[in-house]
Amino acid sequence: MSYDQSAMNELHWLIDMVQTIEVGLVVLDRDYNIQLWNGFMENHSGISPNSIKGKNLFDQFDYLPATWLQQKMESVFLLKNRAFISWEQRPYVFKFGNYRPITGRADFMYQNVTLLPLSSLTGQITHISMIIYDVTDVAINKLQLKAANERLEHLSQTDGLTQLHNRRHWQLCMQKEFDRHARYGEPTTLVMFDIDHFKRINDTYGHIAGDKVIQHVSHILRQSLRDTDCAGRYGGEEFSVVLSNTNAEAALHFADRLREKIEASELRFESAILKVTVSIGICGIDEHLSNSAQWLAQADSALYQAKQQGRNCCVIFSSDEAE
Numbered sequence: 001m002s003y004d005q006s007a008m009n010e011l012h013w014l015i016d017m018v019q020t021i022e023v024g025l026v027v028l029d030r031d032y033n034i035q036l037w038n039g040f041m042e043n044h045s046g047i048s049p050n051s052i053k054g055k056n057l058f059d060q061f062d063y064l065p066a067t068w069l070q071q072k073m074e075s076v077f078l079l080k081n082r083a084f085i086s087w088e089q090r091p092y093v094f095k096f097g098n099y100r101p102i103t104g105r106a107d108f109m110y111q112n113v114t115l116l117p118l119s120s121l122t123g124q125i126t127h128i129s130m131i132i133y134d135v136t137d138v139a140i141n142k143l144q145l146k147a148a149n150e151r152l153e154h155l156s157q158t159d160g161l162t163q164l165h166n167r168r169h170w171q172l173c174m175q176k177e178f179d180r181h182a183r184y185g186e187p188t189t190l191v192m193f194d195i196d197h198f199k200r201i202n203d204t205y206g207h208i209a210g211d212k213v214i215q216h217v218s219h220i221l222r223q224s225l226r227d228t229d230c231a232g233r234y235g236g237e238e239f240s241v242v243l244s245n246t247n248a249e250a251a252l253h254f255a256d257r258l259r260e261k262i263e264a265s266e267l268r269f270e271s272a273i274l275k276v277t278v279s280i281g282i283c284g285i286d287e288h289l290s291n292s293a294q295w296l297a298q299a300d301s302a303l304y305q306a307k308q309q310g311r312n313c314c315v316i317f318s319s320d321e322a323e
């Protein structure tokens with residue numbers, strides 16, 4: 001076989017491969033006019049190479065982020081360097097459907113795109129090539145893994161009965177708030193409360209009724225919170241809340257409103273109507289506290305005082321009374 005014939009063969013194979021490869025190939029000239037559009041692009045866009053050749057990329061696909069993409073392409077022309085667009089940065093460049101049976105859950109094809117400078121025989125960069133990789137499988141797996149991890153993280157931080165933070169996670173929030181105060185000195189207050197005579201509910205109506213009461217109280221608590229507040233189920237029928245940017249007097253308003261709402265509410269359980277009250281201890285943070293455990297102990301001591309004072313009331317911690 002002559003040298004010419006062999007070169008022709010090679011060229012033929014290359015063209016064949018470019019047309020059939022499972023990767024999108026597009027060549028653009030300096031004005032973003034399409035010079036090459038391979039089989040992959042045709043199959044996924046439904047547009048044939050003949051009908052798109054010579055047309056401007058941005059006129060053909062008006063959904064493309066023109067300014068952003070042109071900026072990237074210009075840097076490829078000027079710096080003669082490759083550029084990459086990852087699906088994590090932008091899920092796709094070309095809006096192609098996803099036909100993969102295994103990853104049928106994606107509505108579109110996730111893509112990684114490489115922009116490659118193409119030089120002419122004189123060494124000038126006259127064209128660039130876009131190489132489009134279908135990374136739907138990888139992207140879906142990664143997204144599913146991320147979602148599963150987020151679900152697991154949520155479960156590990158949440159109390160199953162009330163959907164409030166569980167004790168361990170709430171304590172971390174409280175420690176963060178304590179540290180934030182140590183750094184920035186903003187007021188913050190701890191509120192601990194406990195359902196009064198809860199044992200009687202369990203003893204009279206059974207544990208299921210008791211659980212419903214705990215859910216009922218936590219529902220009212222959730223409705224009373226701001227986004228920045230952090231509420232948890234501290235123990236069986238004991239709840240804890242960190243009110244950020246709130247001093248003890250303002251927390252007393254919050255606590256009294258919460259107490260009144262719970263007192264005014266009722267819960268139907270089978271043929272009975274259940275009513276409960278709560279006792280609340282409040283402790284604002286101050287410079288004398290040496291650690292978060294002490295803060296918690298003082299809020300707990302205020303809660304104990306509220307119980308001592310006859311229940312269904314709120315008490316702000318005072319060191320005099322604690323002694």
Ligand SMILES: Nc1nc2c(ncn2[C@@H]2O[C@H](COP(=O)(O)OP(=O)(O)OP(=O)(O)O)[C@@H](O)[C@H]2O)c(=O)[nH]1
Pocket residue numbers: 161194195196197198199200202206207208209210211214235236237307311
């Ligand atoms: N149903 C139910 N009961 C619980 C749960 N956790 C703890 N308890 C019960 O809550 C009751 C708490 O009783 P006590 O600590 O004596 O307090 P109390 O009856 O509320 O009395 P005061 O707090 O002094 O007003 C106990 O009977 C526990 O068994 C729970 O998740 N579900």
